[in-house]
Amino acid sequence: MPAESPVPVLPPPIRSDDPASFPASVLRDRHPAIVARVLADVPFAAPVRRSLATLLQDPTVTPLPRDAHDCEDWDRWGEPYFGRSMFEVPFLWAENYFYRRLLYATGYHEPGPWRGIDPFGPQKAADVPGEEELRALDALQVLPEEEQASALVAASLWGNRADLGFQLAQREAGEVHERVDDLVVDDTDLLWKHLDRRGAGNGTVCVVADNAGRELLPDLVLIDFLLRTGRAARVELHVKPAPYFVSDALTADVLDELRRFPADSAIGRRLSAALRDGTLELVTDAFYCAPLEFPQMPESLAARFGAARLTILKGDLNYRRLVGDRSWPAETSFLSTTGYFPGPVAALRTVKSDVVVGLAAGAAAKLPASWRTSGAFAMVQVRA
Numbered sequence: 361m362p363a364e365s366p367v368p369v370l371p372p373p374i375r376s377d378d379p380a381s382f383p384a385s386v387l388r389d390r391h392p393a394i395v396a397r398v399l400a401d402v403p404f405a406a407p408v409r410r411s412l413a414t415l416l417q418d419p420t421v422t423p424l425p426r427d428a429h430d431c432e433d434w435d436r437w438g439e440p441y442f443g444r445s446m447f448e449v450p451f452l453w454a455e456n457y458f459y460r461r462l463l464y465a466t467g468y469h470e471p472g473p474w475r476g477i478d479p480f481g482p483q484k485a486a487d488v489p490g491e492e493e494l495r496a497l498d499a500l501q502v503l504p505e506e507e508q509a510s511a512l513v514a515a516s517l518w519g520n521r522a523d524l525g526f527q528l529a530q531r532e533a534g535e536v537h538e539r540v541d542d543l544v545v546d547d548t549d550l551l552w553k554h555l556d557r558r559g560a561g562n563g564t565v566c567v568v569a570d571n572a573g574r575e576l577l578p579d580l581v582l583i584d585f586l587l588r589t590g591r592a593a594r595v596e597l598h599v600k601p602a603p604y605f606v607s608d609a610l611t612a613d614v615l616d617e618l619r620r621f622p623a624d625s626a627i628g629r630r631l632s633a634a635l636r637d638g639t640l641e642l643v644t645d646a647f648y649c650a651p652l653e654f655p656q657m658p659e660s661l662a663a664r665f666g667a668a669r670l671t672i673l674k675g676d677l678n679y680r681r682l683v684g685d686r687s688w689p690a691e692t693s694f695l696s697t698t699g700y701f702p703g704p705v706a707a708l709r710t711v712k713s714d715v716v717v718g719l720a721a722g723a724a725a726k727l728p729a730s731w732r733t734s735g736a737f738a739m740v741q742v743r744a
């Protein structure tokens with residue numbers, strides 16, 4: 361570890377026990393809104409509707425029912441928290457637990473007619489990119505390479521606002537935040553410099569996706585650019601194995617998105633061909649829906665990231681899992697909190713929760729009070 365980046369003292373994990381805090385508002389207000397939306401969107405039968413309605417009545421953390429395929433994993437992960445309120449356990453853990461309970465209630469993993477039905481599917485389908493967005497991204501191909509590069513990072517970064525859980529909460533609260541396109545940390549140049557240094561790593565770039573739809577579209581166009589310009593010999597696109605945090609991308613969402621490219625779009629054709637010949641590989645892992653952070657990732661993922669030229673982590677949740685969902689002082693160095701990651705890593709994230717590292721001294725104090733949760737600010741951070 362370089363001298364300027366001592367391992368920082370670990371601050372406590374973020375919890376939701378202060379009623380005035382952002383995490384408390386997510387558990388108290390956002391989760392019920394998410395359940396209400398699922399109930400409105402999907403005609404589940406009465407027993408499922410009852411389980412969903414009761415999901416939020418008691419905040420006590422209890423083991424998963426014994427017929428859940430992963431109940432033993434959750435027994436292990438939940439052991440320190442059983443019997444406590446969701447508001448008292450780490451926020452990241454509580455959110456994961458909520459989504460796991462929601463999927464159990466809808467029978468997503470269980471044998472039966474509802475197995476594999478995405479409870480957030482209707483929301484995702486209602487928020488797809490339009491023809492205009494597709495054409496605009498397509499049109500970037502005629503620009504000089506450098507301009508394409510910066511436009512695509514910006515599109516992929518700001519696409520991260522397309523988070524349906526976040527939008528739903530803003531609508532419910534009557535808040536539509538001003539969109540101040542502001543980068544509080546911008547390592548974009550470092551990102552491209554690193555990718556231009558051909559020969560670093562095995563030529564693979566891993567992209568750990570976040571939301572489907574409006575975020576995944578620019579991600580795919582960025583992936584096409586990396587492959588087409590030789591900045592990546594191959595790309596792994598990591599997606600969630602099950603519906604999660606409302607709009608997170610699954611394999612089915614990637615396929616839907618590819619179908620959306622106009623028939624005359626070379627990007628859509630190239631990406632489908634890349635999937636066929638393996639230069640674009642879809643990867644998923646149970647880790648992505650577990651209440652864990654990247655230091656606890658399985659060996660198989662660590663090996664992929666360790667061999668890659670670069671791993672690009674998209675979105676707020678991946679950021680929290682990368683640096684640790686803790687009350688870090690904003691000036692804590694990005695390098696010191698990501699030193700454990702097995703290879704070069706870039707985070708592209710609009711700021712939608714309290715966790716922030718890597719700001720210049722004094723910078724946070726100049727930002728508006730709600731800057732960490734408004735989604736109006738963003739960061740591109742790179743540890744090359």
Ligand SMILES: O=P(O)(O)OC[C@H]1O[C@](O)(CO)[C@@H](O)[C@@H]1O
Nearest residue numbers: 386523570675676677678712713
């Ligand atoms: O889609 P993203 O960028 O990962 O954001 C999801 C975010 O939504 C929340 O669930 C609530 O804001 C955050 O806790 C989470 O980090």
